[in-house]
Amino acid sequence: MRILSFILSLFFLVVASCSSSSKATDLFGIQLEGNQKTFTKGAQVGIALNNKKDTEVTSISYSLDGESLPVTNGKVVFNPKKLGSKVLKATVSYGDKTAEITKDIKILAEDAPDIYTYEVINTFPHDIKAFTQGLEFYDGVLYESTGIKGESSLRKVNFETGEILQEVALDDTLFGEGITILNNKVYLLTWQSGLGFVYDATSLEKTGSFTYGNSKEGWGLCNDGTSIYKSDGTEKIWKLNPDSLTEKEYIQTVTNRSVFNKTNELEYVDGKIYANVWQKPSMMIIDANSGAIEGVINFSGLKNRVKQHSKLDVLNGVAYHPERGTFFVTGKRWNKLFEVKIKKK
Template sequence: MKHEFRTMVKLLSIFGVLLFFLACGDNADPAKQFSIQLEEKPLQQNQQVGVSIKNRKNLEISNIHYFVDGKELPVSDGKITLDLPTLGNKVLVAQFDLDGQQLEIEEKLRLLAPNAPSVYTYDIVNTYPHDTKAYTQGLEFHDGVLYEGTGKRGESTIRKVNFETGEVLQQIELDNSLFGEGITVMNGKLYQLTWQSGLGFVYNLETFNKIKNFTYGESREGWGLCNDGEKIFKSDGTEKIWFLDPETLEEQGHIETATNKSIFNKANELEYVDGKIYANVYQRESMMIIDATSGAIEGVINFGGLKSQVKKGPDWDETNSVLNGVAYHPERKTLFVTGKNWDKLFEVKIYPKE
């Protein structure tokens, strides 16, 4: 009996110590007693949503403030307005006072576009020849001349092309170990990405002489490039489109692409036109129209039927010879689109589908 009593006392002592340490843990981090409660999900840009702080011990708190991306979201009638400039994965931060101590807690959220994307279709204006050996990864007009970047290891190039005839006017080849990706032209320079090497290049536009190499920062891979005359936009196979400084090529932030229903991660080749980014959807016969400030996917262009007009040559790959390559001609105000190993370059006009 004495032995059983001693055992019980020992167990109670251990249990008491555990309770003590647990209590100390709560006191050490009182923020664990609280969590942010949002009235509804999914969440959309400019939406008003009810917000509160769940308090497990009914402790008295005061001076509550909410922030996303460093911007305070004022509370009115128990609601905050998600009037944030960009979409995607966010963190809602709540700051409040407890017994004279300021605490901070967080809640992850996904901010989506306020409206569904419009659907566009197209008319073919003209059709031009395109080199079937060109595994097109980048396409851009500059001063009426078409520049093209091609991919595949051992076949990657940058080219200056007469778009009306398909004649390659000038070309350089990449090292056989590299897989060329998107290109863009800005301030007398041509910028080019490679896929998984984490390496990009800057060339003199006239001579194609290499000026320098650059490496990626946080972005995963090299996919598409475009620019707005001040900064370069870069896709990397995720939902993020990065901003690059054209001089240092350092990443200076990003947007995330989203519809009103989900975050989307298939932006490939890019083209910038009047505040919008036109982006090929990877391995699909469609293109997104993305707001370059917020990341909202405002439109989707259905290019179904275009591929059926392409003649399959000896380099055709049924899986990979897909729509890829978009360039805007500012004087003609038309888009030029093609695909990997396609024999045609299509000049098209797009319009909303009724």
């Protein structure tokens, strides 16, 4: 009987203890003006602590992306360096305790993307069998990567004649994706194998390999002369250390209306990332720091200028020629490479 009494006493003690130590989310919440969860960059938003049980609070502070978020007249300003999905955090002190409360929000671009069109300057021959994935100029030579298992390759091309100057094949089990070239090294992605390769830009000899970190897949690559940028089929573009190939951070591609997740082949020019939109005849101009999609280039009609055949596929591949100041674009199994100028509509 004494044992039963002891067990019952212990049970009620545990229950009482649990009921007196409520979770922080039972006590507090973050209340935003209009109950909104999506805001534009620079928005001033009313903020308050939802004190659900009238707990005595001694202090409260807010932060976004780990940076303090000052409150002025009951409002905060959402002005992060990088846009996209964010976690808003409130740190609440009450009694002898401190709790952290979070709320998921989205910060979008201030302005709608500008619309651009194109002017064809020159047309050059292109290998109609090439399932083009990556395209980049380096030391005046056009480098190209192609996809499809059993057909994937890395090659150097004479862009004026379409002649393949040098070529190495990938293993038949691999689906080649985007490339970029930095410090005489070619970095090449594969699609779903979680594996990338490094080649000597002169000889095309394979010198190394690397695995992906948190990025989902391998899609496109570009570089700013210091860091490498990698798209993975999501809204994220990852920034990689070119020596270790580790993912340091990422930006998210956003418009003034939504987070966008169709970024494919990449090219970096003067602080902007030019990115093919997956399965669309268009290209985005993305701010490489914030992720804001500042422009959209409409390439409609370009596919009609190439030879029509049963295996013809979508626009893909963008390379900037710094000496000529123009872009070169093509597509998967296109027989032409186009030199174009981008013009605001």
